[in-house]
Amino acid sequence: MTATPPQTGSGATAAAPPADHADRARTPLQRIADLRAWLFLAALVLGFEAWSRIDFGGTFILNPFNIQSIAIFAVAPLLLATGQTFVIISGGIDLSMGFIMGLAAVVAAHVIGWATPTIGPGWAVLLGLLVSVGVAGIPGMVNGLLVSRLRVPPFIGTLGMFGVARGVAFLLAGGTTVPVSNPAFSALGNGRLWGVPWIVIVAAAFVLAMHYLLSQTRFGQHNYAIGANEQAARRAGIDIRSHVLRLYILSGLCAGLAGFLYAARFSAGAAQAGEPLLLDSVAAVVIGGASLFGGSGTILGTVAGAFVIAVIQYGLVFINVEPFWQFISVGVVIIVSVLIDQAQRRFSGGRVGE
Amino acid sequence: MSEPLLDIRHLSKSFGPVQALSDLSMTVGAGEVVALAGDNGAGKTTLIKAVSGVYRPSGGEIRLSGRPVAFASPQEARAAGIETIYQDLALADNLTIGANIFLGREPMRRAFGFLPVLDRRRMAEAARATMALLDFHVSRMDAPVSNFSGGQRQAVAIGRAVYWDARILIMDEPTAALGVPEQRKVIGLIHQLKAQGRGVIFISHNLQDIFAVADRIVVLRRGVMAGARRIAETTHDEVVRLMIGG
Numbered sequence: 067m068t069a070t071p072p073q074t075g076s077g078a079t080a081a082a083p084p085a086d087h088a089d090r091a092r093t094p095l096q097r098i099a100d101l102r103a104w105l106f107l108a109a110l111v112l113g114f115e116a117w118s119r120i121d122f123g124g125t126f127i128l129n130p131f132n133i134q135s136i137a138i139f140a141v142a143p144l145l146l147a148t149g150q151t152f153v154i155i156s157g158g159i160d161l162s163m164g165f166i167m168g169l170a171a172v173v174a175a176h177v178i179g180w181a182t183p184t185i186g187p188g189w190a191v192l193l194g195l196l197v198s199v200g201v202a203g204i205p206g207m208v209n210g211l212l213v214s215r216l217r218v219p220p221f222i223g224t225l226g227m228f229g230v231a232r233g234v235a236f237l238l239a240g241g242t243t244v245p246v247s248n249p250a251f252s253a254l255g256n257g258r259l260w261g262v263p264w265i266v267i268v269a270a271a272f273v274l275a276m277h278y279l280l281s282q283t284r285f286g287q288h289n290y291a292i293g294a295n296e297q298a299a300r301r302a303g304i305d306i307r308s309h310v311l312r313l314y315i316l317s318g319l320c321a322g323l324a325g326f327l328y329a330a331r332f333s334a335g336a337a338q339a340g341e342p343l344l345l346d347s348v349a350a351v352v353i354g355g356a357s358l359f360g361g362s363g364t365i366l367g368t369v370a371g372a373f374v375i376a377v378i379q380y381g382l383v384f385i386n387v388e389p390f391w392q393f394i395s396v397g398v399v400i401i402v403s404v405l406i407d408q409a410q411r412r413f414s415g416g417r418v419g420e
Numbered sequence: 421m422s423e424p425l426l427d428i429r430h431l432s433k434s435f436g437p438v439q440a441l442s443d444l445s446m447t448v449g450a451g452e453v454v455a456l457a458g459d460n461g462a463g464k465t466t467l468i469k470a471v472s473g474v475y476r477p478s479g480g481e482i483r484l485s486g487r488p489v490a491f492a493s494p495q496e497a498r499a500a501g502i503e504t505i506y507q508d509l510a511l512a513d514n515l516t517i518g519a520n521i522f523l524g525r526e527p528m529r530r531a532f533g534f535l536p537v538l539d540r541r542r543m544a545e546a547a548r549a550t551m552a553l554l555d556f557h558v559s560r561m562d563a564p565v566s567n568f569s570g571g572q573r574q575a576v577a578i579g580r581a582v583y584w585d586a587r588i589l590i591m592d593e594p595t596a597a598l599g600v601p602e603q604r605k606v607i608g609l610i611h612q613l614k615a616q617g618r619g620v621i622f623i624s625h626n627l628q629d630i631f632a633v634a635d636r637i638v639v640l641r642r643g644v645m646a647g648a649r650r651i652a653e654t655t656h657d658e659v660v661r662l663m664i665g666g
Binding site: 278282283284287288290291293294295297298299301302303304361362 | 494495498506510511512513514515519523524525526528531535536537538
């Protein structure tokens, strides 16, 4: 640079660092921290494996039944967490997902039960999928309108929708579970393709598509930008309101698919199907490395986070520990994840609060 | 002399009974840096917001290369080549330089011949080329902007304007939040923009910076022009007198 002006201040001429090259590469420590959810998962699996070998001489993870059970177990929380990942990256949160899932499960059971005699089992399942996921998009849309148009904080708006969806789901279910009898539906819920449960295949395909949406498209890119600096995104010409609206519809649809698959698995719809899963979904996202302040997170991290929770819950049952330890373990993992995240930010010198 | 790039004629802006800006005229030529000075509330911000499409002027006219323009939104002003670089930079800290330059206008390519995906390589290459144009040589294009220093981030914001071929850059206190070496870097950047034939409006409280980089200075006081001087023909004392009305 040639045109540096003479400065009247003190001798500030010599100390200037070569600012051009001050950009830092990621340190090995940071890279490990990025993978922390997967490391957690590996450590957990090894831990349970060791315990089960010492305690009763059997294998934990090499048993295909266990792998299948964990995968089936993880489907619903993973689907919720996938939608939640998008919302949390944008700087919001969706508390209504659990009951949107229950609503979709009840709707799917009703629609399929009603349509099976008239249009046959196969078409009834398809109709049930479209209607239940479509219905799940409605509370998502209301969430989106509340947050984007009426500037209601996501925590409050989706908390309201939590109550509304819960009430509507219980009303539709008549306060009980809604059984449904359809061979195609229960084949979807319990059948396997080459030994892999269908619902795991459907969930995996969906999650892969969501990974693509978040990491490879403008929608995903704008989602990160909005979460980091909404003002910047707006000035760059991004239509924040329509993005946020689509975002909450998307999380509603994720919950809808989870509800549909739940109904398939149990051949019944229940309003409370997703009730315990909401916090698990948030936990999976946080364990997966997203920041609740928005701007960071990945679907692959969330997948690891969801499996960390599933492995803890299933593994503790498997080694015969009292089930209440599940809550404690998942809670500890969440706290440790957040601590690691904060330590990482401090070490990397990221300008978090600027 | 040829047509000025930006020609502001008798511009006024009132908010209800408050006259924030009245009858202000100034020009910015190609390759010219015009500093805008004045105390808080003097009308600097109102002026740049009127020029950049945030406010609609209540009177007067803005001409761009001789043609009258009226912007309904900042997007329209940007499309016409007027880019404003705000104090708070308007960068998404978690994205790369390339992603910030292309934010809202990301290039896509087709993976496997059908699947549309973000063209990250193109963004990175454009970012590298643009930053080199500003004499900032960045080695890692995949690092988020948060890894960079204040001056570098300022350069990214300027780089975005340069990439989209802004002819007029309005910079609101670009050196305010920076340390001394970084301030010099930004001053150097403004010299680069000038050499590229762009027009720059430079708002600053720092007379050092103004005298280091500007060709002319326009001083506002309570919404009216308090004086316009060529930098070569004025002094710090005179500018301060204009600002405080002594």
